[in-house]
Amino acid sequence: MTAVQDPRWTPHVTVATVVVRDGRLLLVEERIDGRDVLNQPAGHLEPGESLAAAAVRETLEETGWTVRLSAFIGVYQWTAPDGTAFLRFAFAAAPVEHDPARPLDAGILRALWMTPAELQASAARLRSPLVWEVVADYLGGQRHPLSLLKETA
Template sequence: MSASSSSSVWCPHVTVACVVADGDRYLMVEEEVGGRLAYNQPAGHLDDHESLLTAAARETLEETGWTVELQHLIGVHQWRSTEHGDGVVRFSFAARPVGHDPARPLDTGIRRALWLTREEIAALGDRLRSPLVLLSIDAWLAGQRLPLATVTSLLDGDRYP
């Protein structure tokens, strides 16, 4: 590939999300997006030089104050965002809550973290940030779980705790 053609390479947004279950409730965030309130799992973009596993745990902590232990890869989902029109590739992980720091400031735009049942989440309808929210929960409920070892990072010094 020549240097001139590399500028036309399509680059989707790479994101991570965590389905964090506590009994029949799931950790969610209420956030301001484009002037409206939306609901999502703890999720965000992969940073340069960061592994997918580290990003998922980091985003969950930054958006909710919860430290989590990743357990499984639920799936990789591709979608075209209705917010910005760009392609998104989302890596959804299952995680268990380990500890909470209620005094920790949450990311900009995050109003609060809350625990909701699947029924309460489904009832939010078009207030869900994307269809990937229920897709990830339903995949987890259906038993879709891949070992974390299927997600490999060869980045120097990046180790998921």
């Protein structure tokens, strides 16, 4: 049976980046609704922006790290408890350069490097279940060529 959709329904399109250095993952600690949570560098796609450019931009704005995308991990769909729908496009990236003097986005408390075990042990602090799902797929070797994503002008 097909569900009837509200024609005004529009999911939030977001990007997230898994950045690994020396076996540690680059994460952000951010304050959401009075709670300190962990997330990948992530954020919303802006008008006129490609998914890849959004991932690089969000990583820089939230962590001060310039990164080079290396692969596309996958697309993830999630509905938050408040009913907000998200489509997350996740990328793998290598760190290139860090600017410690760069101010971080509002709400970001700090960028930090964690091992996968440390992140998994912090499951109660994850912003959404997508954070670990994306990391688990990355750790499991899920990688797709960046050419999988097509942008038509």
